[in-house]
Amino acid sequence: MPKNINFDKIAHQPAYRVVSEKIRNAILSGEIKTGELLPTETDLAEQFGVTRSTIREAIRLLEHGGILGRADRKRLVVTKPQTDAIGRSVSSALLMHQVTYEELWQVAMGLEPLASKLACTTATKQDKQLLAANLVLTREVMNDHDALLAAEIEFHDLLAKATHNSALLLARAPLNELFYPVAWGEIIRALSPGERILVAHEHIYAAICDNNPDKAEEWMKKHMVDFRRGIEMGNLGFDQPVPVTP
Amino acid sequence: MPKNINFDKIAHQPAYRVVSEKIRNAILSGEIKTGELLPTETDLAEQFGVTRSTIREAIRLLEHGGILGRADRKRLVVTKPQTDAIGRSVSSALLMHQVTYEELWQVAMGLEPLASKLACTTATKQDKQLLAANLVLTREVMNDHDALLAAEIEFHDLLAKATHNSALLLARAPLNELFYPVAWGEIIRALSPGERILVAHEHIYAAICDNNPDKAEEWMKKHMVDFRRGIEMGNLGFDQPVPVTP
DNA sequence: TATTGACCTATTGTCGGACAATAAGTCAAT
DNA sequence: ATTGACTTATTGTCCGACAATAGGTCAATA
Known part of the structure; x- marks a missing residue:
C-alpha cells in the first residue's frame, strides 16, 4: 500500500493555453477594450516570447468563443460575443x-x-x-x-x-x-x-x-x-x- | 447610382475554418463517436491535404467548445462537452x-x-x-x-x-x-x-x-x-x- | 470633384521541415 | 508483480519562407 501522502496533480499547461488565458484576462479585465484591434501576430509573438504558430493557436482558442472577431477580415478585433x-x-x-x-x-x-x-x-x-x-x-x-x-x-x-x-x-x-x-x-x-x-x-x-x-x-x-x-x-x-x- | 444588381458576399473561408467545420460535422453526425480517438495530427494533415499547422489551428477552434478533450494529455478524444x-x-x-x-x-x-x-x-x-x-x-x-x-x-x-x-x-x-x-x-x-x-x-x-x-x-x-x-x-x-x- | 489605376506596405494564411519532450508499448531483469 | 531500460509514436514548439490581400498613398483621368 502506498503511504497516504498525496501530491497535487501538477498542471503543465501548453504554451498556447497559457497565452490564450493571458489574452482572455487582458480582454475581460478591460485592458484591451471592446472594439480595439489586437496587436498583430508578430507583435504578440515577440511580446510573449513564443513563435507565431503558438500565438495563432492561442487566438483560435478564443476566436471560437466569440471574444475575438475580425474587423475587416484581416486584423483581429475584440468583440462582444453575440448570442x-x-x-x-x-x-x-x-x-x-x-x-x-x-x-x-x-x-x-x-x-x-x-x-x-x-x-x-x-x-x-x-x-x-x-x-x-x-x-x-x-x-x-x-x-x-x-x-x-x-x-x-x-x-x-x-x-x-x-x-x-x-x-x-x-x-x-x-x-x-x-x-x-x-x-x-x-x-x-x-x-x-x-x-x-x-x-x-x-x-x-x-x-x-x-x-x-x-x-x-x-x-x-x-x-x-x-x-x-x-x-x-x-x-x-x-x-x-x-x-x-x- | 449603381444598378440594383446584388451579388452575395462571397464567403472565402480560411482553410482552418473549413477543416474545423468538417471535423465538427463528422463528430455531430456520429461519424466519429464520443470517446473515440481522433486520428493523429499528421494523419489528418494528410487526409485533408493541408499542413499540420493548419490542422492544429482547426483543432484549437473545436477544443474551446469542449467537443474535443484529451484522454491522457496526449491523443485527442471526442468528448461530450461538460457544462x-x-x-x-x-x-x-x-x-x-x-x-x-x-x-x-x-x-x-x-x-x-x-x-x-x-x-x-x-x-x-x-x-x-x-x-x-x-x-x-x-x-x-x-x-x-x-x-x-x-x-x-x-x-x-x-x-x-x-x-x-x-x-x-x-x-x-x-x-x-x-x-x-x-x-x-x-x-x-x-x-x-x-x-x-x-x-x-x-x-x-x-x-x-x-x-x-x-x-x-x-x-x-x-x-x-x-x-x-x-x-x-x-x-x-x-x-x-x-x-x-x- | 470623384473615380480609377498603379504602387507599396503590413498582415494574415499556409507551407515545409525540424527537434525536444513525453506517453505508450515491449521486453528483459529482478 | 514490480521495476528498469529501450523504442516508437505523437504532440508541442520553433524557424523560416512565401503567396494573397486589405489598406494606404498618390498621380492620372473623366
Missing part, C-alpha cells in the same frame, strides 16, 4: 448530449413566459415597433411555410431582446438555434397553425403595449402549451432527440 | 456584456424553481442521496463561510442535475459560474444567513422526497426572493455589473 456565436457552441454541446424536444420545451417553458413578463416593463418604443412590424409580416406570409417559420422565430427573438437582459438572451440561445427551427418547422408543415400563432402573438404584443405583465406571461404560456400539443400531434415524438441538421 | 467547459465560454460572454446581478437573478428566477419542480418527478435514489449528503455537509460547515458557499452552490447544482435535463443544465451554467460564487459570497460574508439557507434547502429536499412539485417550486421561489433581499441589503447594488474575478 448566435455563443449559441452555436451551446447547440453543439446539446446535440452531443442528444437533447430531446421535451428537455428543450421545459427550458422554453421556464424562459419564454419570463421574457414576456419582463418585456412589459423594459420594452422601448423601438422594440414595440419591431414587434408590430413582425406581426404585419406574419400576417402577410401566413401561407408560406418557410417565411412563417422565420417570422415566428423572429417574434420570440425580438421579444427576448426587448427584455434587454443579456443573460436571458444567452440562456435561450439554443431555443433559437435548435428548438424552434426544427420543431416549429415540423409543426407548421404538418398542421398549418398560422392563425393560432398569430392570435397568440397578437395577445402577447397587446399585453406588452398595455404594460400588463401577467397577461403577457399567461398568453405566452398558452402559446407554449399549444406548441407542445403541436409536437405531440405531429409525427415527431416528444421524447426523441433533436436530429442533427447542419 | 463547466461550455459554462466558461458563456460566462466570458456575459462578463463582456457587463451583465448585472439583476439580470442573472431574473434568469435564476426562471430556471431554479423550474428545476425544483422537475426534479420531483425525475430525481433518482442516488440524486436524493447526494442531496441528503449535501444537507448534512451544510449543517456541519454552517460557520465556515467558504465551505458554506461551496455547499450552497453544490445544492443547486445537484438539484439541477437531478432533473436530468441537459438543456436546463447548460442554460443555468452561468449561475453556477458567475452569479452564485460572487453574489452568495458577498451575502454570506455580510449576513451569515446559514440558518435561512439550510431551512430553505431542507424544505425543497423534503418536497422532492414527497414528490410534491408545487411545494418544491414554491420554496425555491422563496429561497430566491430571500437571496435577492440579501443582495439588496448588502453593499452590492443589484443593478451593478458582476465584477470580473478570475
Whole structure:
C-alpha cells in the first residue's frame, strides 16, 4: 500500500493555453477594450516570447468563443460575443448530449413566459415597433411555410431582446438555434397553425403595449402549451432527440 | 447610382475554418463517436491535404467548445462537452456584456424553481442521496463561510442535475459560474444567513422526497426572493455589473 | 470633384521541415 | 508483480519562407 501522502496533480499547461488565458484576462479585465484591434501576430509573438504558430493557436482558442472577431477580415478585433456565436457552441454541446424536444420545451417553458413578463416593463418604443412590424409580416406570409417559420422565430427573438437582459438572451440561445427551427418547422408543415400563432402573438404584443405583465406571461404560456400539443400531434415524438441538421 | 444588381458576399473561408467545420460535422453526425480517438495530427494533415499547422489551428477552434478533450494529455478524444467547459465560454460572454446581478437573478428566477419542480418527478435514489449528503455537509460547515458557499452552490447544482435535463443544465451554467460564487459570497460574508439557507434547502429536499412539485417550486421561489433581499441589503447594488474575478 | 489605376506596405494564411519532450508499448531483469 | 531500460509514436514548439490581400498613398483621368 502506498503511504497516504498525496501530491497535487501538477498542471503543465501548453504554451498556447497559457497565452490564450493571458489574452482572455487582458480582454475581460478591460485592458484591451471592446472594439480595439489586437496587436498583430508578430507583435504578440515577440511580446510573449513564443513563435507565431503558438500565438495563432492561442487566438483560435478564443476566436471560437466569440471574444475575438475580425474587423475587416484581416486584423483581429475584440468583440462582444453575440448570442448566435455563443449559441452555436451551446447547440453543439446539446446535440452531443442528444437533447430531446421535451428537455428543450421545459427550458422554453421556464424562459419564454419570463421574457414576456419582463418585456412589459423594459420594452422601448423601438422594440414595440419591431414587434408590430413582425406581426404585419406574419400576417402577410401566413401561407408560406418557410417565411412563417422565420417570422415566428423572429417574434420570440425580438421579444427576448426587448427584455434587454443579456443573460436571458444567452440562456435561450439554443431555443433559437435548435428548438424552434426544427420543431416549429415540423409543426407548421404538418398542421398549418398560422392563425393560432398569430392570435397568440397578437395577445402577447397587446399585453406588452398595455404594460400588463401577467397577461403577457399567461398568453405566452398558452402559446407554449399549444406548441407542445403541436409536437405531440405531429409525427415527431416528444421524447426523441433533436436530429442533427447542419 | 449603381444598378440594383446584388451579388452575395462571397464567403472565402480560411482553410482552418473549413477543416474545423468538417471535423465538427463528422463528430455531430456520429461519424466519429464520443470517446473515440481522433486520428493523429499528421494523419489528418494528410487526409485533408493541408499542413499540420493548419490542422492544429482547426483543432484549437473545436477544443474551446469542449467537443474535443484529451484522454491522457496526449491523443485527442471526442468528448461530450461538460457544462463547466461550455459554462466558461458563456460566462466570458456575459462578463463582456457587463451583465448585472439583476439580470442573472431574473434568469435564476426562471430556471431554479423550474428545476425544483422537475426534479420531483425525475430525481433518482442516488440524486436524493447526494442531496441528503449535501444537507448534512451544510449543517456541519454552517460557520465556515467558504465551505458554506461551496455547499450552497453544490445544492443547486445537484438539484439541477437531478432533473436530468441537459438543456436546463447548460442554460443555468452561468449561475453556477458567475452569479452564485460572487453574489452568495458577498451575502454570506455580510449576513451569515446559514440558518435561512439550510431551512430553505431542507424544505425543497423534503418536497422532492414527497414528490410534491408545487411545494418544491414554491420554496425555491422563496429561497430566491430571500437571496435577492440579501443582495439588496448588502453593499452590492443589484443593478451593478458582476465584477470580473478570475 | 470623384473615380480609377498603379504602387507599396503590413498582415494574415499556409507551407515545409525540424527537434525536444513525453506517453505508450515491449521486453528483459529482478 | 514490480521495476528498469529501450523504442516508437505523437504532440508541442520553433524557424523560416512565401503567396494573397486589405489598406494606404498618390498621380492620372473623366
